[in-house]
Amino acid sequence: MRSTLTDIAREAGVSSATVDRVLNNRSGVKERTREVVIETAKRLGYLAGSDLTPVSPQNRIRLDFVLPAGTNTFIANLLAQIERQAARQHDLDVHIHSIEGFNPDTLARTLHDLQGKTLGVGVIALDHPTVREAMRSLAASGVSIVTLASDILHVPRIGYIGIDNRAAGRLAGYLLGRFLGGGVRHKVALFAGSLSYRGHEEREMGFRHILGEDFPNLEIVELREIRDDRERAYEEAVSLLKRHPDLSGIYNIGAGNQGIGQALIESNRAGQIIFIGHELTDHNKAFLLDGTLDAVIDQNPRVEAREALAMLSRTIRGLPMDYHPPRLQVIFRENIPES
Incomplete structure (x- = not known):
């Protein structure tokens, strides 16, 4: 079965419209993107020249x-x-x-x-x-x-x-601040895999900076390191929700959304607490659809x-x-x- 434009777009990580522009030699596409699309189209057998020469x-x-x-x-x-x-x-x-x-x-x-x-x-x-x-x-x-x-x-x-992880942290803080609104004070909590990962440290830094700059009404009450483990995330989230019945928001810097989401659902606080996470996984899609997660910051x-x-x-x-x-x-x- 011959590959389609959709197949090429999915494998190349671009839109079908971009594939169409490249294959029809239209302008408006970066040279590197054009190379990726052409290479993908050849590899999938859509274009001629895809026969692979044996490599010793x-x-x-x-x-x-x-x-x-x-x-x-x-x-x-x-x-x-x-x-x-x-x-x-x-x-x-x-x-x-x-x-x-x-x-x-x-x-x-x-x-x-x-x-x-x-x-x-x-x-x-x-x-x-x-x-x-x-x-x-x-x-x-x-x-x-x-x-x-x-x-x-x-x-x-x-x-x-x-991605630029500091920018990702700022983006998460901006989203949480806009969701919660100004004026009223709100308690928010952070989860991280490990701040020994520079990426997680940079996300925390960006998050704290934008709260200090634009959303001083948001107070970070806790930061928990969960080693990107869903069971540990669940246990820490259950404990957090008991300690802070007036918690308004959660930002999970790393993985473990499945455990945090489970704790929110079991406590009947899913949809009441604004929850921002990372990566569009199958579990995160389900949480977006049922309202447990409010937004996901994704990298492909x-x-x-x-x-x-x-x-x-x-x-x-x-x-x-x-x-x-x-x-x-x-x-x-x-x-x-x-x-």
């Missing part, structure tokens, strides 16, 4: 991705996208390592063990001295490194693939996987790279996109 094992590029294990659905979706897209690129030999993500020593050992085995590494990493040193050592051995979803500064990585794992694979492989081959970052997008119940 010695010419394949080995890439390794080190991702945290656990119940984080976004990470699971990102992992699936990396595997799916890598399987279609016969010049790549991709290995994925799922490790205990909140243990910096485990992460550092994994990175050290990759020396001499790989040409490129993508990693979601804690910002910790042992991890930074492992990344420096890996880069010094000639390995190209990209950080995913959460950046680490002052290490020799070739790039960061992800399909785009992040595509850009990570492209940045690593093109850098290793000495080809120019035009980074096409994932967009920061707010999803409400009324604009949930098609799967």
Whole structure:
């Protein structure tokens, strides 16, 4: 069965209208986007020139991705996208390592063990001295490194693939402030996976800054680290709701929305407390539809996987790279996109 424009749009992470403009050679499309659409159309067999020349094992590029294990659905979706897209690129030999993500020593050992085995590494990493040193050592051995979803500064990585997390935190604070309104004082609470992730720390920073600037009537009463675990999120949320019967809002910086949502539903406070979270997973879609979640700030794992694979492989081959970052997008119940 021949692929359709919709198939190409879904795989390329763009709209069907953009695919139509590219395939009909119309203006108004960035060059990098045009390249992605053409490559996707060829890979799916929509355009001629999609026959793959066999690649010998010695010419394949080995890439390794080190991702945290656990119940984080976004990470699971990102992992699936990396595997799916890598399987279609016969010049790549991709290995994925799922490790205990909140243990910096485990992460550092994994990175050290990759020396001499790989040409490129993508990693979601804690910002910790042992991890930074492992990344420096890996880069010094000639390995190209990209950080995913959460950046680490002052290490020799070739790039960061992800959204502006400080802007995401500000956006969450703006949404919560607008939902709750001015004048009346409101209590709000924060949940985070771990502030050892720079991305989570940056989201908290952005959230606090915009509240101080524009919404001084919102008081942050608690911040709980839940290690992106839904059971821990549930337990902490149940405890939070008991301690603060007058709580007005929740911002979950990381994963664990399923546990928080369950606690809100069981306490009959879903829809009464404004709840802002991240990532458009299947569970979050359901919470948007029933009113448990008011808004989701989304980053597209399909785009992040595509850009990570492209940045690593093109850098290793000495080809120019035009980074096409994932967009920061707010999803409400009324604009949930098609799967």
